[in-house]
Amino acid sequence: MSLRLGDIAPDFEADTTQGPIKFHEWLGNSWGLFFSHPADFTPVCTTELGRTALLKGDFEKRGVKVIAISVDDLESHNRWTPDIKDVTGTEVNFPIVADPDRKVAELYDMIHPNASEKATVRSVFVIGPDKKIKLTLTYPASTGRNFQELLRVIDSLQLTAQYQVATPADWKDGEDVIVTPAVSNDALEEKFPKGVTHVKPYLRITPQPNK
Ligand code: BEZ
Numbered sequence: 001m002s003l004r005l006g007d008i009a010p011d012f013e014a015d016t017t018q019g020p021i022k023f024h025e026w027l028g029n030s031w032g033l034f035f036s037h038p039a040d041f042t043p044v045c046t047t048e049l050g051r052t053a054l055l056k057g058d059f060e061k062r063g064v065k066v067i068a069i070s071v072d073d074l075e076s077h078n079r080w081t082p083d084i085k086d087v088t089g090t091e092v093n094f095p096i097v098a099d100p101d102r103k104v105a106e107l108y109d110m111i112h113p114n115a116s117e118k119a120t121v122r123s124v125f126v127i128g129p130d131k132k133i134k135l136t137l138t139y140p141a142s143t144g145r146n147f148q149e150l151l152r153v154i155d156s157l158q159l160t161a162q163y164q165v166a167t168p169a170d171w172k173d174g175e176d177v178i179v180t181p182a183v184s185n186d187a188l189e190e191k192f193p194k195g196v197t198h199v200k201p202y203l204r205i206t207p208q209p210n211k
Pocket of ligand 1: 039042043044045046141142
């Protein structure tokens with residue numbers, strides 16, 4: 001069965017380009033970004049892993065550990081990563097899980113047989129410090145992901161985990177947010193001292209509380 005939001009991200013043990021890991025132990029108390037790519041030595045994947053390496057500092061600033069996976073073996077990953085540096089100028093500075101027997105890919109339902117019998121699709125799991133899945137995304141092999149969008153979503157996930165707010169369409173860090181319906185009008189002043197604009201009875205806007 002596929003994994004759903006709020007499920008515990010399955011734990012596993014695997015070899016990676018940075019040594020063997022036990023996934024939950026490796027995550028520790030951090031957030032995690034776990035993403036699959038279809039195969040080593042493929043063009044879109046090369047750009048995606050390079051972009052992720054470039055953005056590693058942005059993920060770290062948010063307390064997010066990044067880890068990739070494909071169903072290739074460790075030897076293949078290790079032959080491929082120098083290409084990523086050649087092409088993108090950045091060393092791959094996060095682990096890539098080797099999963100030649102597809103154990104982890106199957107655990108996370110990353111193989112969609114009607115899209116490809118053998119390769120993982122482009123799955124993304126954002127995992128919270130409680131090890132629960134906070135976000136899933138699935139892209140086809142032909143479409144590279146937008147890693148700025150992943151950072152934007154993580155900003156929203158982390159903010160909404162801390163405050164009783166939600167983020168509107170196309171929201172970016174620093175912009176106004178929506179007060180969740182669970183907050184009564186009586187509690188607004190105490191919870192949102194920067195002020196609340198009542199656009200509709202169900203749509204109440206406030207400046208981002210932690211800025
Ligand atoms: C790619 O990463 O370029 C790719 C992988 C599998 C199918 C199509 C594209």
